[in-house]
Amino acid sequence: MKQRILLAGYCANRGGWLLLAVCQFFLLPLVCWLYGLPLQPVLYASIIMATAFLLFAAVDFWRYACRIRSIERQKAQAPFGDWDFPPHGLEEKLFLEILTKVRSYYQEEEQRREREKAAAVQYYALWSHQAKTPLAAIRLLLQEEHPDRNALEQSLFQAQQYVDMALQYQRLNDSANDLLLRRCSLERIVKQAAKEVSTLFIYKKVGLVLGDLKKEVLTDSKWLQFVIAQLLTNAVKYTPSGSVSVWCEGEVLYIRDTGIGIRPEDLPRIFEWGYTGCNGHKQSRSTGIGLNLCKRALGMLGHTIVIRSQPGCGTTVEVGLSRRELENE
Secondary structure: OOHHHHHHHHHHHHHHHHHHHHHHHHHHHHHHHHOOOOOHHHHHHHHHHHHHHHHHHHHHHHHHHHHHHHHHHHHHHOOOOOOOOOOOHHHHHHHHHHHHHHHHHHHHHHHHHHHHHHHHHHHHHHHHHHHHHHHHHHHHHHHOOOOOHHHHHHHHHHHHHHHHHHHHHHHHOOHHHHOOOEEEEHHHHHHHHHHHOHHHHHHHOOEEEEOOOOOEEEEOHHHHHHHHHHHHHHHHHOOOOOEEEEEEEOOEEEEEEOOOOOOOOOHHHOOOOOOOHHHHHHOOOOOOOHHHHHHHHHHHHOOEEEEEEOOOOOEEEEEEOOOOOOOOO
């Protein structure tokens, strides 16, 4: 930075102190002259004070210039470089603390975006691989002279589910603009979700038992329907025979199946991204993403989810429908 600009900045920064010092140099001789006192001793004292002041101002200007140049270097490293100058005074210290908090916030945001980007790349790589399975099955079935209609519908249903999951994944990243809260009929949402996955129930020959669902809930119907459809799909997928029951008690929606259950060591991790567990490894079409999306969606809605299961004794999913101090829109 040019010396002229530095000097102008220094004068603007220290202007009040400079003006006060200059006034003091002239004030004492003026008072002595008005009262008729000898001026020579006063002039000597004023010259000594002015010399000391000029030396102090030169050192202070040098320090000021060093700090300004240090800040200029720091600006080239913004926003993530380390601060290479100590704060001078309380005001600069407080200002530096504000800048540090702002920088930390943007660093966390940048890291969050990087994690989301990595997760998206991982998801779509897995999604594209899994989506090929039902499409390949449809291609093979259509090559037969008399294709199995049930198998064809099953493959179409799976392909549609993969598409729906991709859309819901995108919506989760823009949930603030997509969420619409209102009073909805739980029975209607459950029946629509059941209709959505009815092909899978028919293909697996698994019964669906609907209990008492006469309740209104404050929620987003599209998101809750997506979650229930995913939970019903999981229930049917891991139920070789028997039935899936759905009912509501108080503020909790229960979905219980008579399937193979979940091992105790897998239960703590079933909501992790991409985790399939022992059952998932046996199911070649399992992605380990559905439950993660369900938990994220329910968290966005203010609902909760708990899964209880034992191997060979089926699985019960408990969806808490109460909301945490959220208003109806």
